[in-house]
Amino acid sequence: MFTKFGTYYFRISRLLVILMVAWFFFGCAASPRSLSIDDFASDGYYEPLPPLGEKGYFIKQLAPEVYFFSTGAYNNIFIATSEGVVITDPIKGKGKLLKKAISEVTSQPVKFMVYSHSHIDHIGDAYLFAGNGVQIVAHVETGKALKRYRDKNRPLPHINFGTNYSLSIGGINIELIYMGEGHGKGNSIIYIPSRKIMMYVDLVTPKSVPFKNFAYTSDIYTQMKAIEKALKLDFDIYVAGHLHRPGTKEEMKEILEYYRESKKASIEAIKNISFLDVRSKTKTKDVERLFGEYLDTVAEECYRILKPKWKHRLMGFEAFTKGHCDIWTSYHRTQKAP
Numbered sequence: 330m331f332t333k334f335g336t337y338y339f340r341i342s343r344l345l346v347i348l349m350v351a352w353f354f355f356g357c358a359a360s361p362r363s364l365s366i367d368d369f370a371s372d373g374y375y376e377p378l379p380p381l382g383e384k385g386y387f388i389k390q391l392a393p394e395v396y397f398f399s400t401g402a403y404n405n406i407f408i409a410t411s412e413g414v415v416i417t418d419p420i421k422g423k424g425k426l427l428k429k430a431i432s433e434v435t436s437q438p439v440k441f442m443v444y445s446h447s448h449i450d451h452i453g454d455a456y457l458f459a460g461n462g463v464q465i466v467a468h469v470e471t472g473k474a475l476k477r478y479r480d481k482n483r484p485l486p487h488i489n490f491g492t493n494y495s496l497s498i499g500g501i502n503i504e505l506i507y508m509g510e511g512h513g514k515g516n517s518i519i520y521i522p523s524r525k526i527m528m529y530v531d532l533v534t535p536k537s538v539p540f541k542n543f544a545y546t547s548d549i550y551t552q553m554k555a556i557e558k559a560l561k562l563d564f565d566i567y568v569a570g571h572l573h574r575p576g577t578k579e580e581m582k583e584i585l586e587y588y589r590e591s592k593k594a595s596i597e598a599i600k601n602i603s604f605l606d607v608r609s610k611t612k613t614k615d616v617e618r619l620f621g622e623y624l625d626t627v628a629e630e631c632y633r634i635l636k637p638k639w640k641h642r643l644m645g646f647e648a649f650t651k652g653h654c655d656i657w658t659s660y661h662r663t664q665k666a667p
């Protein structure tokens with residue numbers, strides 16, 4: 330019995346090996362096209378991240394004293410003046426790399442740390458720079474949020490500004506401007522007028538639709554208005570907190586255009602989709618589910634309207650656009666009917 334089973338087992342294993350070898354040599358070649366990493370990269374417009382190398386980050390001088398720091402998906406700026414360094418948003422898990430990057434260009438100490446907003450992914454390594462007289466600056470709402478979070482990795486600001494704050498160091502003026510609620514409360518612009526450089530985090534990533542639900546917006550209308558106001562400032566390039574590179578003013582305008590067109594498409598979709606129609610086609614007797622189906626159909630229609638122009642123009646279209654449509658529909662249903 331044992332011998333018979335052993336022979337049987339041996340035959341099966343041999344057959345498996347032959348099948349695997351055959352698959353390896355002929356299976357791949359016979360399939361119409363083999364899969365490569367690019368098959369999973371994108372379903373629309375796509376910009377690959379450049380290799381970061383062993384360092385794990387790269388820096389680029391944008392203007393005298395102003396440096397762009399990026400770890401690929403995240404970024405910030407730091408300003409290395411003759412009187413000390415101003416850093417912005419010490420990215421969570423990347424603070425040590427930021428220290429290294431700064432030491433590449435200056436031996437001056439960090440004097441100011443500016444938070445664009447309170448979110449942990451952007452400022453989670455702030456504790457590495459706190460102390461030694463470093464002044465932390467943020468909008469008053471950012472300070473309030475951080476008080477609530479009680480996170481030792483995100484020390485509280487020393488300077489809590491209202492609408493504006495001017496920071497002067499080493500002959501450079503840095504303007505902090507609050508454009509209003511949107512990506513939570515307190516998200517502020519860091520603007521260097523003499524260099525025509527701006528940092529505006531999370532709302533306007535170049536060549537990308539906004540992140541999920543308009544970057545988890547708390548007020549889509551004010552958020553869009555804030556971008557309009559930002560565009561009135563005199564700047565050539567901006568840093569969005571994400572992506573491996575800064576953006577141009579034209580690229581910020583393009584994202585604003587997407588905000589506007591998604592709003593328009595949502596209005597058109599509301600007009601195109603009849604609630605009674607959805608009701609007549611559904612099988613559900615559950616009124617909540619019926620509403621869910623109606624709203625999903627509206628979002629689907631809004632996405633369909635936007636797709637020809639935007640899918641191959643901005644990254645993230647397939648991932649986030651239906652959600653954006655939904656946010657606009659909520660806005661029309663709760664704040665201002667179209």
Ligand SMILES: [Zn+2]
Pocket residue numbers: 446448451512531
């Ligand atoms: Zn954020």
